[in-house]
Amino acid sequence: MDAHKVIAKLTISTSENQQVVATGKTIKRWTMNDRNYTKFEVATPSVFEIQITSASFVKNSEILERVATTIWHKDSHHFNIEIYKDAVAYGLQFVNTHVGTYPYKELNIAEIPYYGDAFYSSPNLILISEKEGWRADTSLKKEESYIYFSVITQLVRQKLMSQNEIANVQGANMLSIALPQVIALQAVQEKFGDKIVDSYLETKRNNYQKGRSNEANIESPLLYADGSDYLEPNKGVVALYEISKILSPKIFNQSVSYYMTTENGQLKTFKGLYKLLLSKSPTAKTNSIKNKIEHL
16 A cells, blocks of 8 residues: 555544544544544545544535435524535536546545635545535535535545645645646636636635735745645646646646656655646746746
């Protein structure tokens, strides 16, 4: 087995009025001695990311694009469940068509408290903070599109991280954070149009400028980005999205899929993907791409 990956069997108990949701495929649920038990299994060697949550969930289950999907949420946060299901179905179809076959037959999406990170993803599991769309006013298209964007970002991340691990070197967050968002923005553009995507990109440009103005350290080019909160999730997303337009989304996604899902067991770097993308560029556009990634 790859030393960087694990298989796992988890048996977790919680109080009788709660259900637990965790990384891995659900094998069995049962009640014993006034406690609820669940057994999960990660059968395929995967990057070690184990997440667990427990709450008095309401569940909503449906087969979406041949994936057994269950959405676990607070009883009072039921407003947008149908939109979440539509976003999952749309996202799975987009991933299967443009990135490669989604790797799991079961998917659990669970609402989690607002503290901690807004999103987590691991085999069979996506966790989404209660502040990230569950209660949003989705009569506004931007709010509805954000549910699609956030869900599809995590579906893409699951796909890209399912076969290979990202090396812990400069540029890592360009692969783990920026890249899934870029492909999710393509899906949002297809579903909601250019105007909505332009508003996301403008927000990211503004967030980058605000973050940069408050940063005491010297900014690194994206090729050497090293985990700055303002850099990869903002400037990095904009740059890669613009590169996807230069190459065409089809060529961009084919290159990403090839690089991230072949040569299993090899640690992946942003530098490696960048070299591949650069090789696909028309000669007249090479300098433009280099300016986005290699220079400030």
